Amino acid sequence: MFIRRRRATLAGEMLILQLAIVVVVLLAVGAISLAQSAATFDRVEGRRVTALAEQLAWNPLLRAQIDRPAPREVLAPLLHSTLNQSGVTSVTVADVRGTIISSTNPTLLDTALPLGDAGVARARGWSGHLVLDGTPEVAAQVPVLDDAPGRNGHHLGTVSIGVAAPTVWQRLVGASSYLLTYLSVASLLGGLGSWLLARRVKRQTLGMEPREIAGLAEHREAMLHGIAEGVIALDQQRRLTMVNDMGRALLDLPEHCVGMSLPALGIHERLYDVLTGAGEARDEIAIHRGRVLVMNRMTIRADGRRLGSVTTLRDRTELAQLERELGSFRSSTELLRAQAHEFANQLHVISGLIQVKEHDEVVRYIRAIRKHRESLDLKLSSGIGDTSVAALLMAKSSLAAERRVELRLSERTALDRLDPLDAADVATVTGNLVDNAIDAASGAADGAWVEVELRQDTSSVEIVVRDSGPGVAPELAREVFTRGFTTKAAQGGERGIGLALTQLVCHRRGGEVTVTNTTDGAMFTARLSIGQQIHETMETPR
Structure with a gap:
């Protein structure tokens, strides 16, 4: 049976890592404290033993007895007195040949004095670390010089005084009486801080590993x-x-x-x-x-x-083009429905007149309808030479009539037959603007109207659509094409992207579309270039 080991959590790993860092820091602090304690001990004790050695080397009794045949009995009380008064570890005197002739450690008598430096044998002073009888000491070695007349400066021997170097534990305890307390408090604070940090990290990562x-x-x-x-x-x-x-x-x-x-x-x-x-x-x-x-x-x-x-963000450019195409079919369906409704109303009138035997009135009614249609056809055909645009406006007139809006053509309208591609875009822009104008004007009182004016020059077509609606609010005039409002936006209604598509078609044709308010309502003006290469701006994403 295999037991799956549980993996350490992020908080646990951080806690262990922080505690390890705290331990390393504490060890480093302890090591630095030991080093500082050792350096302080060497400096202070080195100066003290040097001063004691110099003082003993200048003692008249020592200089007088150091070269006598049996000096140890005379010098022993002096050395022990120095040892007891100063609290040093060892006091040793050697003759000029380096043989110990007196020492507070009897086992060193008649042995060679360990020298800290070769210059000590040539009457030079020295201080530093020295191992004497297996004990490491901070020692000072000072030459004993003769001051007798004629022998001034003559090397008689060497005085060596040392104090035992403390152990690591002694240095750690002696470094500071509060060092262990400081390290304990630091350990506690470090551990607590590590635990709080681990909790904070876990909370910020939502408990995830x-x-x-x-x-x-x-x-x-x-x-x-x-x-x-x-x-x-x-x-x-x-x-x-x-x-x-x-x-x-x-x-x-x-x-x-x-x-x-x-x-x-x-x-x-x-x-x-x-x-x-x-x-x-x-x-x-x-x-x-x-x-x-x-x-x-x-x-x-x-x-x-x-x-x-x-x-x-979603790119709806292609979908908008499809929506425009579907809109044209939907518009055609709506126009056919409106025309069917208009024809049904006319047939109902004719049927009623026949039933009441008003045959002469039937003939006059039919002639009036034919005259109205012929006048509309004549007006459209005389001002608009392109059959697709004329057919569009003819169909839109039925839709406008159903919504009690008069669709009229400006006397200044003049449009020749266009290239099929140009005619398609002109019809699209005209249809969108007319639909928008009918929407705006249909909410007005009786006498609502929409006027269309198309003007053409050698390189462009200008389409102007006026309506008797409420107009466009000034604060929406700049956004009406970018946000896809109709003129009903002035009343707070957002109506899709019909005008936005109109602007795209105009820009693709190197033109523009603008809106201004008149005394009667809104006026939309669109300009499209014709007979030129289309500027493709409705590109797909890379």
């Missing part, structure tokens, strides 16, 4: 760079803290963009507002360099503090 954190980081990287949506994170200073590959592609960010602020990256206006908003955001739309981006922003909080935000 390093292998778990590493796994999460790997999974996060794989997820962030593997999903088809862009992800961008900002801190409180509105700097990028994280962005995946798709996010960099959608926003055209440089490779080393993390840590840079949004203005430094060229992100302004609508996109900047969505990324840096204070609250949550759901399915916000922004146009950035020809792309339709749908963004969702979530605020990141911890312990009640706002740390930043994370925003996901």
Whole structure:
């Protein structure tokens, strides 16, 4: 049976590591204390034994008896007196040949005096460490010189005084009477600090171990760079803290963009507002360099503090194009429904007149309908030479009539037959602007109207759509195309991305679309280049 060993936790490893560091620091402090104690002992005791040795070497009795035949009996009391009074370990006197003639240690008599330096034999003083009879000492060796007339300075012998060097334990105890207390308190504080640090680290890592954190980081990287949506994170200073590959592609960010602020990256206006908003955001739309981006922003909080935000971005450009195509089919269906409704109403009128036997009135009613249709066809055909645009406006008139809005064509309208690609874009822009105007005007009182004016020169087509609606609020005039509002936005309603697509088509054609308020309502003006190569701006992400 195999027993699986439990792996140490991050907090436990940090606690053990910190305790090991504390132990090493305490050992280092102890070693330094020992070294300082040894250095202090050597300095103080070295000076003291040197002074004692010099004092003994200048003693008249010692100088008088050192070269006599039997000096030890005379010098022994002097040496023991020095030993007892000074508290040193040994006092030794040697003759000029280096033979010990008197010592407080009788076993050293008639032996050679160990010299700390060769210069001692030549009447030079010395102090330092010396091993005497197996005992390490801090010793001083001073020459004994003759001061008799004619022999002044003659070397008579050597005085050696030493004090035993303390052991390691003695030095540790002598270093400071409070050293052990200090080390104990330091150990306690170090252990407590290590435990608190381990707890704090565990709390900050949410109780996860390093292998778990590493796994999460790997999974996060794989997820962030593997999903088809862009992800961008900002801190409180509105700097990028994280962005995946798709996010960099959608926003055209440089490779080393993390840590840079949004203005430094060229992100302004609508996109900047969505990324840096204070609250949550759901399915916000922004146009950035020809792309339709749908963004969702979530605020990141911890312990009640706002740390930043994370925003996901989806490229809806191709979907917007599909939506535009589907919208055209939906618009066609709606137009056919409106025309069918109009024809049904007319048939009901004719049927009723027949039932009441008003045959002459039936003929007059049919002639009136035909005359109205012929006048509309004549007006459209005379001002608009392109059949696709004329057919679009013809169908839109039925839709407008159903919603009690008069759709009229300006007297200044003049449009020739266009290239099929040019006609498709002109029809798209015209249809979006007319739909938007009908939406705005239908909410007004009786007498609602929408006026369309199309003007053409050699290189461009200008489309002007006026309505009798409430107009566009001044604060929305700049955002109405980037956020996808209709003129109903002035009343607080957001209506998708119809106008945003209109702006994309105009920009792709090298033109623009603007909106202004008139005394009657709103006026949208769009300009498109024709007969030229299209400027492709609705590119797909890299």
